[in-house]
Amino acid sequence: MNVLEIRNLTKKFGDFIAVDNMNLSVREGEIFGFLGANGAGKSTTINMISSLLRITKGEIELLGRNIVKESKFAKMNIGIVPQDLAIYEEMSAYENVSFFAGLYGLRGSLLKERTVEALDFVGLGDKHKALPKSFSGGMKRRLNIACAIAHRPKLIIMDEPTVGIDPQSRNYILNSVRMLNRMGCSIIYTSHYMEEVEEICTRIAIVDHGKIIAEGTKEQLKSIITDTKEIWIGVKKEDALDLEALKRISGIISVRLEEQTIKIVSKAEINNLNWIIQQLIKDQVEISSVEEQAPNLETVFLTLTGRNLRD
């Protein structure tokens, strides 16, 4: 059964089409990765699912019920973890969670129980009286999650929940996502960290220019790009490196430099490694390593959109 069903969804801002006739479904019990570069239409779609933006055309169904016609039902069953921290700094962790949970109709002892449960779940049970301004970035992110789950939604939308936090907090959050999923929540997860998406998502959709350009499991997506390969060349001195010259070499799709590693995506059938090496020697670049990568989501994304996810 599908938790979420999006059919022919379109959103226009004046003449600009942010989401263009999108079709998408999220199955019950899935952690669904929703990938797109900035401005691809990802946030607009999420905002329409959350009823924050009106739909120009098309429809969205949550658990088989239209979210416009049954807005209250939809809102009751969705939890949203926004990319930006959406908490009150001057209110305690408990007050934050309790306030938002109260808006979902929880009252009295049930409200207290669910508030404590949500805080315990994100590991802030012992900090319930503390003000968020005394929290680290990771703790604030966890509180941001607690505010979205106390009312036990069926679908949780997590928009970049791990931005700007330390690896320990990131691991905690990723484990929390898995645990929520095991508890029966379906999750829509967006991130700029491709390795996170690869690690936790069961299915992934890539959105570009307001349209879904690919959808499937990690393996299905990777199989799309069997016609490309990725070569990583470690370099020590890259001062004289001419990336444009590399891009002109036959078969090369994209070239980027990341922390002394040249990452080259090329057509698989063309053997152009010798030309690449020759160009680097010509540029007097000192090579430390050369390796061909197995295709990953990053490569898939780059190949399909022509852009890096962080662009």
Place this chain on the structure above:
Amino acid sequence: MNVLSIAIFEIKGHFRDKRTFVFMLAFPIVLILILGTALTNAFHNGISVGDMKLLYQNSASNPQLQTYWNGFANAIAGQGVELTPASPGTDGREAVKDNRYTAYAEIDDSGIRFYGSGRETIESNVIQGMLTAFADKYNLAAAAAKISPEAAQAIVVNAVAGGSFIRETSLDPDRKPGSIDYYAIAESTMIAFYACMSASNLIRAEVRRKTALRLAAAPVSKLEIFAGKVIGCTFTNFLCIVAVVLFSKYAFNANWGDHLGIVFLLLFTVVLLAVSFGLGLTYIFKGEAANSVMLIFVQIASLLGGAYFPIEDASGFFDRLTNLSPMRWANNALMNMIYNGDLKAAFPVIGLNAAIAAAFLAFVAVTLRKREAF
């Protein structure tokens, strides 16, 4: 229920914010204290009269005049005038010029000559008045004596016994505000109107801290959120005003009259007007422009409303201008209530404030409904 939850949360948030205490409580109390103390003289109802020293030279030979004079001298001495007979060779006028005496009088059979101090004009005028009254009574008694000596005696005795050479009268000084009284009212209405500044942040702060997104995603209508926030903001600001009024009443002895209930009702409508005005402006002007417009309006309205100094005897265009200030309406109504006992003065202002507030709130509610987000 959601409206109540949002309102309570709003109130909690306000009272956790130090700025609320500084701006809504400390600031008006300090203003009342500073302006009320610094401008005390501008509101003083009476004039203090200093020592009155009369130097006199009595060279009259008429025994009747001597008797009358002695009676007069005793009477005015009892009222605080220090009489000193001039010793021979004393130049009384010089003594007054040197400010050693308030006035100098020469009494002889032909009448009284009076020289008053040019420096202590009030005191010298008081003595002159007493002497004029004495001369009138003496002339009357002298004229009566020619016809009936008993009547003349009665006139003199009554005049001296009653001490009525100067009759004290009052312009009901208790019914005019002192400086502390005035500024307690003026600063309270000004701060009540400053509620528009916190109201302008009601929705914008939610957008800024991104909680608007969470609120909008919750199963609560925009109108419920709006109503809860307006109630919370109005209540918080009103509580601060109540605290300021009570503090000024009991700590500074400011006069708030005998009808505190209606005073609070009027101030409540000022806060409600300010909150709705602040919200309205944020939906008329975009971004920071709303704050700038509001700050300018509040400053001008405070000035015209008499928050910094009393606006009295305004006429023509300036009078019409001052009447545009909501603080002016409120201040006038409060003054009329407290000092003229005119309770009816409050009701048109309460009605006007409530009507304008309703118009602004309706405008914001309609605008909010039309908007996709906040």
